[in-house]
Amino acid sequence: MTVQIEMRNIEKHYGAFHALKNVDLDIEKGSFVALVGPSGCGKSTLLRSIAGLESITSGTLKIAGEPMQGVPPRKRDVAMVFQSYALYPHMTVEQNLTYSLRWKKVPKEERSKRAREVAETIGLTELLGRYPRELSGGQRQRVAMGRAIIRSPKAFLFDEPLSNLDASLRVQMRKEVRALHDRLGATSVYVTHDQIEAMTMADFVVVMRGGVIEQRGRPLELYDQPANKFVGGFIGSPAMNFVAAKGADDGHSIVLDGFGQETLDVGRKVEAGRPLIAGLRPEHLRIADGGTGFHLQVGTVEQTGSTTYLVNGPGDFTMVQNERTDVKEGDSVALSIDPKQVHLFDAETELRV
């Protein structure tokens, strides 16, 4: 696999604010990479740096092997889809689609031919003569996509393109965007704050926080082996429960804070007395038939039909059950914890143990 976008030691300062810290990232040709993180984590800044809309303070950025230092956006041959779609309001759909071709001096007939082809791909043929204000949100989204597709660029850059759509349309567009990516064999970088979007669409997910890449990997790798407490808490919904813990005396068990003296054998070597944080995913906790040593005081019970959410116990502890239960508020339930599904993080560094 060849690397399409190569980033080395990228730093970005806005005055005193350090927006990107030593970012190193390779994006392979043909891959779909999602950048996720809470707002202000630098994911959009990184994307805009690739597009050339932001300059980088230091480090090197290469697109298709060419260094991009000082190259303006129009010479980078990347296409971008914006959160607000950024359709030109004073141009028809066709003019919007072909705007970039105008500046590449593509002749007029060729332009309208390409516009019709793209319109067919994304199902907009009847709307070519309309203005953006006459389109629905979903149609505008498609035009924004079409405007990127028509260029066959070196990379597609998506800046939270689905966040303005309603929930059902978003699920549908997720599939369409991914299908389009596969059909075009394109390289895509996709910024989102929605980890479900990242997990379902991307080949690789890059989790960022505070301008730093916390972890990169395939979606399930991030879910199964979060590199640190932050990634563990960010990936997965509802979020992972964190419980302070300590290594037990036997060297392969832990004692969970707030659950008495009961030990949990995690089947791994754990230094006795070492302060740890145990990460327990809500969906990996079961209500035990018999008594175990772990008891949870149930606070609220939320039934959605297919799943039941139990909340509370020590520190907003959450459990998800896929079958219905008749547990009520105030009940005490016994927990069964699968030792293989317990994530351990160092209490000090918060790194995976």
Next chain:
Amino acid sequence: MKIVTLPRLMLVLAIVLAAIYLFPLYWMYVTSLKGQSEIFANPPTFWPRDPDFSIFPETWERRHVGMFLGNSLVIGTGVTALTVLLGTGCAYVLARYRSAWIDVGLFTILMLQVLPASVMITPLYVGFNQLGLLNYPRTAVVLAASAKAIPFYIVLVRATFMNVPRELEEAALVDGNSRWGAFFFVVLPLARNGVLVLAILTFMQAFGEYIYSKSIITTQAYQPASVGLSGFLGPNSTDWNGIMAYAAMYVTPIVAIFVILQRRIVAGLTSGALK
């Protein structure tokens, strides 16, 4: 009952106020058509008994209205061209960058707007004299009046530019435009209405400019209509219907422009106030 009648009451009030405000305009047209004795008739007549339209061609000839209006047109066009050319770029920059210096710049610009022309004219006159600009009096007036018009233009056109989303410009940059291209093909077309309206307002203001022209232009052949009109008024002036006819010929083009473009002007001034 009260709820229904209150808006109606306000409407009546608005009409009455508009009537009072517009009465001089009506009186100007009517007086210009009256004969000498009827002008001073008591009680006054609200419609001329014997409208005499010959006053218009006569005044046009006798008072060189064509020449004066021509000068007003030259000054108005010059001021508008200079203001739009310099002010648009300035307004755009002030709309796109955010920093403490921009705020200082805007404040300074607004301060320029505060200074009245009658205060500015003496230093300007001295300065223009030193530079030899008084030999080109209309150019000098265009420069002075532009300096007066630009701050107002910048502040309002800046608001128009701020309504053009930044992402559109960024999309254009990624789509293959340079910064200039993005400005001319995406930002400017979208700010077109605001720029147009402000240009018209600037023109109308410059068309009626008086203080700078009166002070700087001494040769009658270069004076605009506003100064020409004041030439009527002397201690013993009696030519009231001539004055009114002159005034009517002077304001009618401006009123016509406003009526034709009024919908656009109102829309341009309120755009952005409502989303």
